Amino acid sequence: MxxxxxxxxxxxxxxxxxxxxxxxxxxxxxxxxxxxxxxxxxxxxxxxxxxxxxxxxxxxxxxxxxxxxxxxxxxxxxxxxxxxKTAPRHTVKSDFLLSLYFAHLLPPQRLETILDERIAAIERQLSSHAQGKRRSAQEDDGPVGEKFVRGFGETVLTAARDYLRVHRHALITASDLHRQDKKSPCRGNHSRHGIHNS
Amino acid sequence: MxxxxxxxxxxxxxxxxxxxxxxxxxxxxxxxxxxxxxxxxxxxxxxxxxxxxxxxxxxxxxxxxxxxxxxxxxxxxxxxxxxxKTAPRHTVKSDFLLSLYFAHLLPPQRLETILDERIAAIERQLSSHAQGKRRSAQEDDGPVGEKFVRGFGETVLTAARDYLRVHRHALITASDLHRQDKKSPCRGNHSRHGIHNS
DNA sequence: TGTGCCATGTAACGGGTTACATGATTGT
DNA sequence: ACAATCATGTAACCCGTTACATGGCACA
The missing domain is CATH 1.10.10.10 (Winged helix-like DNA-binding domain superfamily/Winged helix DNA-binding domain)
Incomplete structure (x- = not known):
């Protein structure tokens, strides 16, 4: 589409x-x-x-x-x-998750910023959702799929936000222990076996 | 990125x-x-x-x-x-949700297929996640971000799957009542006021 | 006076998908 | 024998993003 x-x-x-x-x-x-x-x-x-x-x-x-x-x-x-006819694909493209995957390479406060901004962004989306809900509840005129899709969005966003809130601290402290950057190359920066599972 | x-x-x-x-x-x-x-x-x-x-x-x-x-x-x-430096964007592109938004224009069994296939796809992703978890738990060698990102994925996927399971039936029956296609143009196919909120 | 909204469009650029082309090795 | 996996690459195509260009109207 x-x-x-x-x-x-x-x-x-x-x-x-x-x-x-x-x-x-x-x-x-x-x-x-x-x-x-x-x-x-x-x-x-x-x-x-x-x-x-x-x-x-x-x-x-x-x-x-x-x-x-x-x-x-x-x-x-x-x-x-x-x-x-369209295959109903569903894809996520996220530099956010990609960045967090490399948490051990990021400065701790950058990590915090990333997490906090994402949480804030989710909250903005949730509140604009809530507004839309109020509008369509008054008019009661949207297509039946609208409620379903909105509910889906809310559910997923809420779950995401809660996960981030709960695990935020753990990620930051854990990444502190494993941090790996120019200043402290404490444990060598190449893995023993590489990527391939051969 | x-x-x-x-x-x-x-x-x-x-x-x-x-x-x-x-x-x-x-x-x-x-x-x-x-x-x-x-x-x-x-x-x-x-x-x-x-x-x-x-x-x-x-x-x-x-x-x-x-x-x-x-x-x-x-x-x-x-x-x-x-x-x-990269802004940690997070975007979803979903023909799946788009299709469901137009549930009132889809044949009911097409709707069922869409929902069931998505649920199945989520389940496949969850089980491949679980495999990855077992692998990295043995080796205990992945970056610290990996667990976090995996946990995020699991949480969100699980929430999505549960939502779909719970609301699947409601969407199908509701869309049956409001269905709008060539064969039964029961309520006219143009809205009274259009899209714009002017 | 100036900010924001209404309202349309173009052009260069960036960047990914799909299909095609090839061919050996390994496992069933 | 047949399928799957390993392994690399090209070229055409599709398609969206970004920046630019323009300008009136409403409201504070």
């Missing part, structure tokens, strides 16, 4: 401009995909050229008009197809 | 070939980054050209020799720099 497909999907909920779509992705899809203007606008142009969306421009004096995009029948069909 | 940096990081644990590195990434980093041969081999070639790794080839009759790569002092320094 690339940005084009994402746009088609979002447009199943109603017409929108590129700007609207970005906002929508940020509020609704934020914890499992991203899209910037640099990919959204070209995507919409291509979709229009392919006849999967139609574009209705509202002229504004002196500047480029606001463009409202609407899903066509072909666009809806295409999205449905994609939805059925 | 791109594949080049990943290779440098892995090589801090000992010399390895491109093939070894792929295996290492799969077993050790699997739940937070990926790298295929198509990126690893070019990366190693570039690193060698930049003097960040050295290459020692073991010739094999009739075929390209096995190439063992070793971190140079410059390579180690570069990796340490990157580690300190």
């Amino acid at each position: 690339n940005v084009k497909d994402l746009c088609l999907g979002a447009l199943t909920f109603g017409d929108a401009s590129g700007y609207d779509l970005k906002k929508f992705f940020e509020t609704t899809f934020s914890h499992f995909c991203v899209a910037g203007y640099g990919s959204i606008y070209p995507a919409l142009a291509e979709l229009a050229a392919e006849g999967l969306v139609s574009c209705h421009e509202q002229p504004r004096q002196g500047r480029p008009g606001r463009k409202l995009y609407q899903l066509t029948a072909a666009g809806r069909k295409t999205f449905l197809q994609k939805l059925k | 791109n594949v080049k940096d990943l290779c440098l990081g892995a090589l801090t644990f000992g010399d390895a070939s491109g093939y070894d590195l792929k295996k290492f990434f799969e077993t050790t980093f699997s739940h937070f980054c990926v790298a295929g041969y198509g990126s690893i081999y070019p990366a190693l070639a570039e690193l060698a050209a930049e003097g960040l790794v050295s290459c020692h080839e073991q010739p094999r009759q009739g075929r390209p020799g096995r190439k063992l790569y070793q971190l140079t002092a410059a390579g180690r320094k570069t990796f340490l720099q990157k580690l300190k």
Whole structure:
């Protein structure tokens, strides 16, 4: 699922401009995909050229008009197809975890910063989730999948935050004992047997 | 952190070939980054050209020799720099969650398949984690960050799996009630107010 | 007056995936 | 005999990020 497909999907909920779509992705899809203007606008142009969306421009004096995009029948069909055929992958890419894996090579306070910032970031996500929940509880209008996905996000984020809180201290003290940097090459910096399990 | 940096990081644990590195990434980093041969081999070639790794080839009759790569002092320094300076991002990209968000557009058994396959995938990851744990408990030789990162992965995966198990049925039945596809366009397929919160 | 939001787009660049191409060795 | 594993690499392609460029309107 690339940005084009994402746009088609979002447009199943109603017409929108590129700007609207970005906002929508940020509020609704934020914890499992991203899209910037640099990919959204070209995507919409291509979709229009392919006849999967139609574009209705509202002229504004002196500047480029606001463009409202609407899903066509072909666009809806295409999205449905994609939805059925796409393998539902789930991947995590985390420099955060990678960095922690190398805790023994990092200065202790850098380690603390990394942990604390991540905890803070999770908390921000959780509270913006909570806001979204309140909104949709009032309107009670979102798709049924929304609650499920939101619940999933909350559960996972909470578990992550709690783990970090509980084990934060242990990691910092343990990495202090095993630290390995230029200043104190106490135990030689090459392992005895290397990576390969041959 | 791109594949080049990943290779440098892995090589801090000992010399390895491109093939070894792929295996290492799969077993050790699997739940937070990926790298295929198509990126690893070019990366190693570039690193060698930049003097960040050295290459020692073991010739094999009739075929390209096995190439063992070793971190140079410059390579180690570069990796340490990157580690300190890189913003520790953590991003999830999930067609799985995206698909579930659109549960109301999917056939019910497709929904079941998606959920069951994800649960199964998580279980596979958890059991391969458990194997890794046994291995490193015997040798007691991994970096201190390894246990932490592994624990994090286990915690999060377990929470995810449990959530899916508990809410699986509810999603399927709820999406049945709200289903919206070509065959039964029961409630009109465009929302009253669209996406934008204006 | 200035900050932030609305609103659109382009262009260069970076970087990974997939498929292809090859072929010996080891285990069943 | 057949599959899996070891082992390296190339090239086309896909696709997203980042920075740039522009400018009015609303609110404090």
